[in-house]
């Protein structure tokens with residue numbers, strides 16, 4: 001069996017066992033203090049145990065936060081240009097190790113290598129982008145009467161906590177740490193207990209690039225460890241990515257000590273396809289909106305509203321293309337859909353398809369467990385991508401986030417009607433519209449209640465543009481310039497140049 005040494009060449013599906021410690025603080029990997037409560041971590045493509053995840057307890061969380069705090073004291077005093085240089089070096093190292101990190105991500109997460117490589121590219125781009133912003137952080141100078149003046153300083157918050165979901169393990173760690181570090185903060189990151197393997201690589205890379213020891217720490221664990229982080233008095237901010245129910249708990253816990261909070265939560269995003277669209281692009285957009293990462297994407301456009309006149313052509317084309325998506329070994333270059341994250345997640349998604357059938361939906365393709373011919377993949381968590389027709393707005397598959405490769409297609413007649421139906425959801429993460437009518441495109445974008453609207457494309461998230469939700473999909477933003485606001489605070493300094501004009 002191969003170990004997870006990144007320098008090992010030729011790792012293949014079904015061969016890796018990870019034995020090194022996955023915690024990181026004080027500038028090194030840290031062995032778990034106790035072996036109790038170990039949870040097996042599975043390789044989704046095979047169902048094999050990849051490693052054990054040992055959750056950190058209160059003493060370990062405390063050590064990590066102390067380590068981060070001492071690094072913060074040094075890092076926050078450095079000039080933006082000095083921080084930028086180190087962050088650029090981290091981005092360079094990620095670029096250099098991209099293929100190896102991507103492989104490990106695939107083995108732990110189950111997504112295709114084609115997607116994982118893009119995820120790692122987005123990670124280094126994010127660090128590079130915020131490195132560019134680090135030296136631009138500045139305050140204002142305000143002239144006051146009598147020669148007095150004030151100025152503002154944009155200051156770091158302190159130790160920030162990042163809590164990640166399982167679907168983009170390395171990318172989420174980068175999306176959170178890059179703006180945090182650019183602003184002078186330290187970060188303690190907790191990955192999902194199902195994907196504990198790659199965040200520690202980011203910690204090693206930051207260290208190699210030259211950050212002070214402890215600046216980016218990794219603690220492993222699930223809800224209990226997450227809860228220790230949210231309650232910890234040494235933490236200034238929690239940036240959370242995950243489901244709505246967990247997000248609510250994170251907010252509640254963080255409120256006890258008035259921590260800053262960013263919530264990147266779930267969605268059930270609408271994609272509106274008008275009859276005047278370029279149909280082939282709309283079909284491609286619908287596939288991109290539903291089937292990346294086996295459908296386990298927060299901003300997926302899983303409610304696909306198609307104008308009635310073009311429904312037959314749309315369905316024919318979307319089903320034809322869905323049926324030929326190559327599902328299988330995620331480490332092979334030709335694979336476009338790998339395995340879902342876990343057996344319970346696969347069972348949950350299949351149950352949603354069954355429920356949809358009971359409620360009157362018609363399965364046009366997929367929705368079944370998929371067993372690849374390669375014997376080593378027999379225990380993997382694969383399913384065939386599914387298109388559901390005959391859907392109504394009141395069906396469970398249309399209302400709830402499924403987090404699997406299931407597209408629900410619904411007909412509509414008018415723009416006004418479809419906007420009202422699209423907005424009739426507690427979520428508001430993303431949305432999309434396909435039309436050739438430029439006025440309609442922008443009118444629809446204005447009226448959809450969502451943090452992002454894609455016009456004539458879907459799931460494009462360059463790091464330069466803000467990403468985040470409306471309504472129950474959360475608040476705060478990741479990426480883009482605005483995220484600096486969420487990782488810093490403004491101090492006003494008022495300077496008297498004359499005598500004090502006392503009222504007393």
Ligand SMILES: NC(=O)c1ccc[n+]([C@@H]2O[C@H](COP(=O)([O-])OP(=O)(O)OC[C@H]3O[C@@H](n4cnc5c(N)ncnc54)[C@H](O)[C@@H]3O)[C@@H](O)[C@H]2O)c1
Pocket residue numbers: 163164165166167168190191192193221222223224225226227230241242243244246247249250263264265266267297298299401403429468469473474
């Ligand atoms: N908006 C976004 O940017 C975004 C991105 C990715 C995923 N998501 C959402 O994440 C969900 C899927 O991810 P998941 O299944 O990993 O989500 P989840 O809510 O189950 O877990 C997310 C993280 O929260 C931790 N956690 C669980 N209970 C906790 C508690 N009580 N206190 C603190 N932390 C706790 C988990 O260990 C994990 O690290 C979906 O709803 C998806 O839409 C959102």
Ligand SMILES: C[N+](C)(C)CCCC=O
Pocket residue numbers: 167168292296297298299459460461
């Ligand atoms: C990179 N995507 C595809 C926009 C996904 C962002 C993270 C959501 O789960």
